[in-house]
Amino acid sequence: MKKTLAASLIVASSLCFTGCTSMRVIADNQQALSSLAAPQQNQLKAGDKISLKTTDGKEYTLILSAIDQQGLEGKLADSELATRLPWQHISAIQKNEIDGVKTAGLVLLLAGLTVGVVSGIQHMFSGMFGS
Incomplete structure (x- = not known):
């Protein structure tokens, strides 16, 4: 799961730098x-x-x-x-x-969303398997 999070952050950061x-x-x-x-x-x-x-x-x-x-x-x-x-x-x-400010804001937003999604998925799976 940590690898997925790290990969998501790398992709999001790359997209931010090209998008900003x-x-x-x-x-x-x-x-x-x-x-x-x-x-x-x-x-x-x-x-x-x-x-x-x-x-x-x-x-x-x-x-x-x-x-x-x-x-x-x-x-x-x-x-x-x-x-x-x-x-x-x-x-x-x-x-x-x-634009450094827009880029930093977008990176933080995407990182927060990624952490939230990963946390939600982990919570969902832990509830399904009762661990």
């Missing part, structure tokens, strides 16, 4: 985009997974490897191809983020 991500708009106009080119900006860093829209209407998911005055560089998430996009070709950027 959100997209936050980082920049949606040229002024905001130009601020991202500044060396002291702290909204984007190498390793971030971002979604961006280009001025010609195309959308990409990119894992950043570099940010500089000329643009963004990274790997396309769906093909692992390295690409570089100049700032003037980008119209909007969104960043994938995990």
Whole structure:
């Protein structure tokens, strides 16, 4: 029974981490985009997974490897191809983020529900067999 509970908690936690991500708009106009080119900006860093829209209407998911005055560089998430996009070709950027509060709340809720269900099943079986 303990193995079932542990497996349930692992599955629930995994689902929470994938379910509690959100997209936050980082920049949606040229002024905001130009601020991202500044060396002291702290909204984007190498390793971030971002979604961006280009001025010609195309959308990409990119894992950043570099940010500089000329643009963004990274790997396309769906093909692992390295690409570089100049700032003037980008119209909007969104960043994938995990909402820690929602994730923690959902993990606690699912853990509580799992413990309650397992406890109820144990109680039901103990009543059936008179132990």
